Amino acid sequence: MNFKGFGNDPGASAAAAGGGVGRTTPGNFPLVRQPSVYSLTVDEFMNSMGGSGKDFGSMNMDELLKNIWTAEEVQTMGGEEAINQLQRQGSLTLPRTLSQKTVDEVWKDISKDYGPNLAALQAQRQPTLGEMTLEEFLVRAGVVREDAKPNDGVFLGNNGNLGLAFQPQQMNKVGGFMGNNRLNGNDDPLVVGLQSPTNLPLNVNGIRSTNQQQIQNSQSQQQHQNQQLQQLQQQHQQQQQQQQQQQQIFPKQPGLNYATQMPLTSNQGMRGGIVGLSPDQGMNGNLVQGGGIGMVGLAPGAVQIGAGSPANQLSSDQMGKSNGDTSSVSPVPYVFNGGMRGRKSNGAVEKVIERRQRRMIKNRESAARSRARKQAYTMELEAEVAKLKEENEELQKKQEEIMEIQKNQVKEMMNLQREVKRKCLRRTQTGPW
Amino acid sequence: MPINSTNPLVVGGVIGDVLDPFTNSVSLRVVYENNKEVFNSGELKPSQIVNPPRVQVGGNDFRTLYTLVMLNPDAPSPCDPNMGEYLYWMVTNIPATTGTTFGQEIVSYESPRPTSGIQRVIFVLFKQPCRHTILAPGWRQNFNTRDFAEVYNLGLPVAALYFNCQRENGSGGRRLII
Numbered sequence: 001m002n003f004k005g006f007g008n009d010p011g012a013s014a015a016a017a018g019g020g021v022g023r024t025t026p027g028n029f030p031l032v033r034q035p036s037v038y039s040l041t042v043d044e045f046m047n048s049m050g051g052s053g054k055d056f057g058s059m060n061m062d063e064l065l066k067n068i069w070t071a072e073e074v075q076t077m078g079g080e081e082a083i084n085q086l087q088r089q090g091s092l093t094l095p096r097t098l099s100q101k102t103v104d105e106v107w108k109d110i111s112k113d114y115g116p117n118l119a120a121l122q123a124q125r126q127p128t129l130g131e132m133t134l135e136e137f138l139v140r141a142g143v144v145r146e147d148a149k150p151n152d153g154v155f156l157g158n159n160g161n162l163g164l165a166f167q168p169q170q171m172n173k174v175g176g177f178m179g180n181n182r183l184n185g186n187d188d189p190l191v192v193g194l195q196s197p198t199n200l201p202l203n204v205n206g207i208r209s210t211n212q213q214q215i216q217n218s219q220s221q222q223q224h225q226n227q228q229l230q231q232l233q234q235q236h237q238q239q240q241q242q243q244q245q246q247q248q249i250f251p252k253q254p255g256l257n258y259a260t261q262m263p264l265t266s267n268q269g270m271r272g273g274i275v276g277l278s279p280d281q282g283m284n285g286n287l288v289q290g291g292g293i294g295m296v297g298l299a300p301g302a303v304q305i306g307a308g309s310p311a312n313q314l315s316s317d318q319m320g321k322s323n324g325d326t327s328s329v330s331p332v333p334y335v336f337n338g339g340m341r342g343r344k345s346n347g348a349v350e351k352v353i354e355r356r357q358r359r360m361i362k363n364r365e366s367a368a369r370s371r372a373r374k375q376a377y378t379m380e381l382e383a384e385v386a387k388l389k390e391e392n393e394e395l396q397k398k399q400e401e402i403m404e405i406q407k408n409q410v411k412e413m414m415n416l417q418r419e420v421k422r423k424c425l426r427r428t429q430t431g432p433w
Numbered sequence: 434m435p436i437n438s439t440n441p442l443v444v445g446g447v448i449g450d451v452l453d454p455f456t457n458s459v460s461l462r463v464v465y466e467n468n469k470e471v472f473n474s475g476e477l478k479p480s481q482i483v484n485p486p487r488v489q490v491g492g493n494d495f496r497t498l499y500t501l502v503m504l505n506p507d508a509p510s511p512c513d514p515n516m517g518e519y520l521y522w523m524v525t526n527i528p529a530t531t532g533t534t535f536g537q538e539i540v541s542y543e544s545p546r547p548t549s550g551i552q553r554v555i556f557v558l559f560k561q562p563c564r565h566t567i568l569a570p571g572w573r574q575n576f577n578t579r580d581f582a583e584v585y586n587l588g589l590p591v592a593a594l595y596f597n598c599q600r601e602n603g604s605g606g607r608r609l610i611i
Contacts, residue, residue, distance in 0.1 A: 362512045365511075365512055366511070366512060366550070369446075369511060369551070370551075372444055372445055372446055373445060373474055373551065373597060374474075375444050376441040376442075376444040376445035376473060376474035377441070377473070377474035377475065379439050379440070379441045379444055379473075379474075380441040380472050380473035380474050380475070381472075383439075383441070384472065
């Protein structure tokens with residue numbers, strides 16, 4: 001069993017990993033003290049997933065990862081909460097492009113890369129997909145992705161950090177460590193994993209070497225993973241020498257860093273480590289992400305999804321800073337313009353700039369006052385109009401009333417007059433004389 | 434704050450720079466010669482306001498006395514009002530329903546003559562709690578309406594009016610000294 005080997009005997013596990021060819025043990029999946037799922041060969045893993053083994057070749061990468069998560073959870077949590085935790089923790093996320101690929105496709109890509117890159121690698125490398133450990137598969141996938149599609153590669157590169165642990169020579173070790181990591185949460189499995197050989201595909205290693213800075217950044221956002229990250233950093237430092245070779249990779253990677261922003265932001269489920277690392281454009285060229293991610297992946301319980309957003313914010317902050325402090329104060333652009341015009345003498349230019357700024361501010365205030373004035377005038381007019389209209393209405397009503405009254409009065413007067421006349425003129429009877 | 438924002442006094446900054454928010458409870462009409470009535474944020478030229486205006490105070494009880502203050506918060510220039518409020522006119526003990534002619538002129542009327550920018554000229558009406566003998570401030574500038582009201586226990590204003598005033602020929606164009 002690969003994983004058993006990892007946990008107990010690094011030396012033996014190396015052989016075990018190398019010799020994965022003959023070792024598919026389908027039923028051995030659930031392990032009491034077991035290291036990570038990643039140390040399983042792909043075949044084993046697939047088999048353990050209950051019959052999905054046959055189809056895994058055409059399985060989507062997304063599904064693959066989900067299965068991996070589930071498996072992780074099953075291992076650590078006894079399976080009951082696996083699903084819940086899976087939902088909570090997006091341990092590994094794939095770039096969009098990658099996730100849509102099937103395992104087969106990824107494997108093909110890996111195989112392509114496998115030959116040339118692994119020329120120097122030991123024979124322990126597992127040529128078949130089924131025999132490859134999950135970790136390695138992911139690494140390869142990540143590596144390959146980086147080469148083929150820089151945009152996605154970084155992200156996978158992070159996953160590849162898991163792979164880091166699984167560097168060709170020490171894959172078993174890493175697996176063991178990872179497993180331990182999860183179980184104990186304290187050891188330096190990552191440390192060991194980081195010590196993996198530098199022969200790994202370029203990107204992975206390159207990623208690793210730059211981990212330190214980015215790891216630090218993301219650490220502040222990740223509580224549980226801090227320890228691991230720190231350990232990782234230490235290991236990185238120790239392995240600087242080995243990683244000289246991979247420095248050459250860096251030129252490629254900066255682009256990756258930027259690229260990773262996309263997948264990171266798009267995947268809410270990403271672990272903090274992953275997220276935190278990639279956005280750090282200020283730390284360009286740092287594929288630390290890989291390291292961080294690796295760590296994250298190792299410790300499912302330590303999911304810090306929240307770190308993703310802070311990390312992103314961090315990057316945006318960095319970008320903001322790098323863009324210069326352009327607050328709403330407009331004089332700033334003036335400053336730049338002035339500075340760019342060449343300096344007659346420092347003092348003179350600054351004075352000119354300052355004057356311009358002052359004038360601009362004054363103009364602004366004046367404009368604001370003008371607007372306020374205009375608006376106040378308009379409001380006053382409107383109020384006046386409303387008032388006058390009201391008055392008008394009232395006055396008209398009053399007038400009508402008065403008219404009415406007048407009319408009535410006239411009528412009454414006339415009536416009275418008529419009545420008086422009648423009384424005066426009427427005779428009812430003539431006297432009998 | 435829908436109501437406040439439709440009050441010209443607020444929008445024009447009178448309530449804020451000079452006065453605290455208050456409720457208009459007494460009518461106030463100020464009319465300069467040639468029937469030039471003062472409307473909020475209206476415009477009057479210095480030539481039109483040389484002589485003191487006719488002021489019509491509302492209310493209904495002769496025994497209620499009011500104090501009228503005329504000031505300019507934007508002196509000497511709106512962008513740099515370092516002279517505080519400049520006092521043009523102060524009349525106290527004005528009986529309700531009458532005008533300034535029935536009150537006591539503490540600070541004689543001075544015709545506003547802004548030199549720089551467009552400046553506001555504000556009329557503020559206070560209700561006196563009793564008949565006062567208000568002392569004239571030693572100088573016209575650096576007047577503070579809020580403090581003044583507090584010292585003489587006038588409380589919040591009961592009415593306010595303001596207009597804009599600028600140089601006779603306008604404030605546009607560049608001048609040597611700002």
